[in-house]
Amino acid sequence: MPPVRHGLLRATALAAVLLAAACATRPPADDPEALAEFREANDPFEPANRALFEVHEVADRFVLQPVAEAYRDILPQPVRNGIRNLLGNLRAPVILANDLMQGNISRARITLGRFMVNSTLGLGGILDVSREWGVPGHSEDFGQTLAVWGLGEGFYMFVPLLGPSSPRDLAGQGVDFAINPLTWLGQGAAVDAAGWTRLGLTVVDTREAVLEPIDQVRATSLDPYSTIRSAYRQRRAFEIENREDGGRAVAPAGVTGFGQGVTQPAPPETRR
């Protein structure tokens, strides 16, 4: 049984129930600025989202964050980098499919070339040889592909354990999961164990990558919920735009992202 599917379905069902339970009040029509702000936030289920955010915060403080901190303390950075590179490389088929679906042949060629080089010379993806050669990676997901096809993100959602999202991005994650060859590859206890390990490492690696930003938000934000909502929206818009200037790779999805290994700027030698 593919490991992610159950959790995803359950989270979506839970979200749907809670979303139906509480809606944000729309400001009166005689206050156009407030109305514009309401539309911009596009968070009609804000009360429910805030409740889910609190649930997530508890789970994060007691489980996710301590695990991510232990992961950082125990494993030295080169090992963590290797894991990050490996996870990014395992996602390459999904990135390639999305590059192609977006009609971006040059980025598809980069993804394919990186996958071939890193899978072989990079010892199965542990080393990001391509990046050292000045070909940094990028991420793509089906949520971004839908955006390129012209679909709006829809209302804001906060899904516990998955983080900030939207109907488009949540559906995109489902499609990415379905088109990933690893989802359908083989069966048996060993394959299941490998699948769970990959999922677990992805979660821990992603959380580790955002330890400082999240600490920062908690320490300095007057309202972390709306800070994260705004940051997620901006980040997604930036990713969809595919602005890649000066060797800076466009990062994968923020808190919910996978394979963070592609977020780093190009190494100093290849810069300038």
Place this chain on the structure above:
Amino acid sequence: MTSNRPTRTHIRAMDRRTFLPLPFLAAGLAVLPRGARAEVDLNRATAFIQQAGNELVAAINDPRLDLPARRDRVGAILRRTIDIEGTGRFILGRYVRQANPAELAEYNRLFDDIIVRNLSARFGEYRGVKFSLGRSQQRTEEDALVNTIIERPNTPAFSLDWRVSEVGGQPRVVDVIAEGTSLRLTTRSEYSAVIQRNGGRVASLLEAMRNQIAQLAAREGRG
């Protein structure tokens, strides 16, 4: 002297000359960037960020300074690098008009305190930090975006974009952007959420800001 005094016909001619181009002038003014900002030169903006960055890195890595001294030094550099007042006004957004003069004055004071404390606490901990200019420096409509790469021991490098604007004839930082996320936009949505969730009162934001400053001060005392 009398010969210098303009006659009626003179005045009428002058009137015509002065007032004919007025619609064009008005149109020109309308498309110009609002406020007193002039266009910023990209090279100047880049040099400005490089200098401020070098000063910051020198202060952070100065072995003779302890943590509080480092924070003070960093705070002083930030105050002359960032357009704190303009950024504060941008962040308060539409509530600038709702706030009364006393509230606005207090907001400016609290915002200055918060931004300097937040940023100097953050940068003050970046021991061993290295900073370099990135490859992409670009102009936008009103300002320049200067890309920098921040490297710290035992953490992957990350890139930060600094939005530099011309404020009162001097280049000033008006925003910091990390991976496409602008600090002033997230802060604007954060502040407006606080006001909205407390009955649309600017006073409630000021209260939250005062609380935060007390917390930051307490943490600095411990650190």
